[in-house]
Amino acid sequence: METIINGFSITVNEEGYLTDFSQWNEQVAEKLATDASIELTPRHWEVLKYLQDEHMKQAALSIRRIGKSGVVDIKEFYQLFPVAPLKTATKICGIPKPASCI
Amino acid sequence: MKNLVILGAGTAGTMMANHLNHHLKQPEWQITIIDEREAHHYQPGYLFLPFDIYSPEDIVKTIEEFIPKNVELIKSKIDRISPNENKIELAGGKELPYDILIIATGAKIAPEETEGMKGSEWQKSVFDFYSFEGSLALRNKLREWEGGKLVVHITEMPIKCPVAPLEFAFLADSFFKHKNMRDKVEITYVTPLSGAFTKPKATEALEHLLEEKNINIESDFAIERVDNENKEIVDYGGKVIPFDLLVTVPTNKGDELLERSGMGDDLNYVPTNKATLQSKGYENVFVLGDASNIPASKAGSVAHFEAEILTENILRFIHGEPLKEEFDGHANCFIETGNSKALLIDFNYTHEPVEGTFPFPGLGPLRLLKESRMNHMGKLAFRWIYWNMLLKGTHIPFVSATMSESGKHYDKKTTNQSTLINQL
Ligand SMILES: Cc1cc2nc3c(=O)[nH]c(=O)nc-3n(C[C@H](O)[C@H](O)[C@H](O)COP(=O)(O)OP(=O)(O)OC[C@H]3O[C@@H](n4cnc5c(N)ncnc54)[C@H](O)[C@@H]3O)c2cc1C
Numbered sequence: 001m002e003t004i005i006n007g008f009s010i011t012v013n014e015e016g017y018l019t020d021f022s023q024w025n026e027q028v029a030e031k032l033a034t035d036a037s038i039e040l041t042p043r044h045w046e047v048l049k050y051l052q053d054e055h056m057k058q059a060a061l062s063i064r065r066i067g068k069s070g071v072v073d074i075k076e077f078y079q080l081f082p083v084a085p086l087k088t089a090t091k092i093c094g095i096p097k098p099a100s101c102i
Numbered sequence: 103m104k105n106l107v108i109l110g111a112g113t114a115g116t117m118m119a120n121h122l123n124h125h126l127k128q129p130e131w132q133i134t135i136i137d138e139r140e141a142h143h144y145q146p147g148y149l150f151l152p153f154d155i156y157s158p159e160d161i162v163k164t165i166e167e168f169i170p171k172n173v174e175l176i177k178s179k180i181d182r183i184s185p186n187e188n189k190i191e192l193a194g195g196k197e198l199p200y201d202i203l204i205i206a207t208g209a210k211i212a213p214e215e216t217e218g219m220k221g222s223e224w225q226k227s228v229f230d231f232y233s234f235e236g237s238l239a240l241r242n243k244l245r246e247w248e249g250g251k252l253v254v255h256i257t258e259m260p261i262k263c264p265v266a267p268l269e270f271a272f273l274a275d276s277f278f279k280h281k282n283m284r285d286k287v288e289i290t291y292v293t294p295l296s297g298a299f300t301k302p303k304a305t306e307a308l309e310h311l312l313e314e315k316n317i318n319i320e321s322d323f324a325i326e327r328v329d330n331e332n333k334e335i336v337d338y339g340g341k342v343i344p345f346d347l348l349v350t351v352p353t354n355k356g357d358e359l360l361e362r363s364g365m366g367d368d369l370n371y372v373p374t375n376k377a378t379l380q381s382k383g384y385e386n387v388f389v390l391g392d393a394s395n396i397p398a399s400k401a402g403s404v405a406h407f408e409a410e411i412l413t414e415n416i417l418r419f420i421h422g423e424p425l426k427e428e429f430d431g432h433a434n435c436f437i438e439t440g441n442s443k444a445l446l447i448d449f450n451y452t453h454e455p456v457e458g459t460f461p462f463p464g465l466g467p468l469r470l471l472k473e474s475r476m477n478h479m480g481k482l483a484f485r486w487i488y489w490n491m492l493l494k495g496t497h498i499p500f501v502s503a504t505m506s507e508s509g510k511h512y513d514k515k516t517t518n519q520s521t522l523i524n525q526l
C-alpha cells in the first residue's frame with residue numbers, strides 16, 4: 001500500500017516494512033525511527049548501514065550474526081533498539097523483516 | 103567401481119540408502135553409509151518420553167535393521183570432508199574416496215552456546231528434551247516434581263521440529279491435570295519469536311489453545327543467560343523470568359564436522375540449493391535433512407519429501423541431465439495438543455498452514471489446523487509409519503513430495519491488508 005512518509009510516497013506491506021528499497025532515504029528512516037520512539041545517533045547509523053550491507057549481500061540476518069559481526073554486540077544492539085531490535089532496525093533501514101526459519 | 107558415500111545414518115541418510123539401493127547396483131556402484139552411533143533414535147519420541155507415554159524401547163532400535171545389505175555400513179566418527187579432493191577422513195585416519203557425497207549428519211543441541219545453561223542446575227532444574235539423555239532425565243524429574251513455575255523455552259531459531267516445544271507445553275498441561283496437580287503448576291511458554299509460531303494462521307490457532315489451557319506466553323525473548331543461583335532466565339533487554347523447572351530447547355547446530363571441513367555456515371549448516379538440494383559449494387555434494395541451511399522445517403517429514411526428490415536428482419546428476427528444481431519446502435506435522443488430541447499442519451516455502459482436510463480434499467479424514475482425536479491417532483501412527491515405511495523409503499500413499507493446494511482454505515483476497523503508518 002501507498003503511504004506518505006516525511007513527504008515521500010512510499011509503498012509498505014501490512015507490517016509497515018518498505019517493499020521497495022529504492023524508495024528508502026535517510027529522512028524516511030528518521031520518521032520510522034521516531035514512530036518507534038528512537039532518536040537516531042551516529043552509532044545507530046553505523047548499525048543500520050551494516051544491516052543494509054548484509055542484506056545486499058543476501059546474508060540471512062539474525063541476532064546471533066549481528067552479535068558476531070564486530071560492528072555491535074548484542075547488549076549494545078538492545079540498548080540502541082530496545083524493543084525487538086532486529087525487527088525494529090530492519091524496518092527503519094528499509095529492508096525486509098528477517099524471516100526466522102521454521 | 104564408483105562410490106556414493108552417505109554421511110549419517112539417521113532419518114535422512116537411512117532413507118537415501120534405501121532409495122538409492124534400488125537404483126545404483128554393484129559392481130558399477132558401491133554405496134557406503136557412515137555413522138558413529140550404535141542406535142537409531144526415533145527423535146519425535148523424545149517429546150513423549152518425559153511424560154511416560156513412550157518408554158526407551160519404543161524409540162531406540164539398532165542402525166543395522168534399516169540398512170539394506172548391499173550397502174556398506176561403517177561405524178565410525180567422521181573427522182572431515184576434503185571436498186576438493188573428493189574424499190573423507192574417518193576418526194582413525196582411514197580415508198575414503200567418493201564420486202558422489204550425501205551429507206545427512208543432522209543437527210543437535212549446543213547448550214554451551216548460552217551462558218549458564220549447562221551450569222550447576224543442568225539436569226537438576228534445567229533440562230532439555232531434544233536429546234535422549236535429556237529427555238530421560240526429565241522423565242525422572244517429572245515423576246517426582248511437586249509443582250511450581252514450569253518454563254518451556256526456545257533459545258533461538260532455527261530448531262528441529264519447531265512445534266515440539268509448544269507440544270511439550272500442551273502435554274505438560276494435560277500431564278499435570280491427570281496427576282491432579284494442575285493448580286500447583288504455572289506454565290509459561292517463552293519464545294524468541296513474536297508469537298507462538300512463525301506463520302500467522304497457525305499462530306492464531308495455537309495462541310488460542312495456549313489461552314484455553316491457561317499457559318502464559320512471553321514472546322520476543324532473546325536469552326542472554328541462565329542465572330543458576332536465582333533460578334531465572336535473563337534476556338538481552340533485561341527481562342527476567344523466574345523458574346522452578348526450566349525445560350529449554352538450546353541452540354541447535356549442525357555437526358562440528360562441517361566446521362572442521364570448512365563447509366558450514368555460522369551454525370554449521372551446509373549452504374544448499376533449496377530447490378535441487380545440491381550443495382552450493384560442490385556439484386557432487388548433496389545435502390538433506392537437518393544438516394542443510396534451506397529455509398524449510400527441520401523435520402523428519404521434510405527429510406522424507408526431500409529424499410524422494412533428491413533420489414531423482416542424483417540419478418539425473420549421474421546421467422549428466424539437469425537437476426529438477428522441484429523441492430518446495432513441503433512439511434507436514436502433527437501437533438499434539440494434550441488430552442489425546444492433535445492438530446495437523448501442511449505447508450511449504452510459499453504457503454502457510456491453513457484449515458482444510460488432508461490428504462483427500464473435502465474428505466480428510468485428517469483435519470488441518472483443528473484439534474481432533476483422529477489427528478492424535480495420526481501422530482501415534484507416525485511412529486509405526488516411521489519405523490516401517492519412512493526409513494525404508496516406502497512411498498506413503500496419497501501424500502506427495504510437493505504440497506497439494508486442494509482441500510485447503512486459502513484466503514481468496516489478495517494479501518496486504520495494510521495498516522497505515524501515521525502520516526506526517
Ligand atoms: C523432540 C523432537 C521432536 C520431533 N518431532 C518430530 C515430529 O513430530 N515430526 C517430524 O517429522 N520430525 C520431528 N522431529 C525432527 C526429526 O527427528 C529430524 O528432523 C530428523 O531426525 C532429521 O533427520 P536427519 O537424518 O537429518 O538427522 P538425524 O536423524 O539426527 O541423523 C544424523 C546422524 O548423523 C550422525 N552423525 C552426525 N555427525 C557425525 C559425525 N561427525 N560422525 C559420524 N556420525 C555423525 C548422527 O550420529 C546421527 O545418527 C523431532 C525432533 C526432536 C528433537
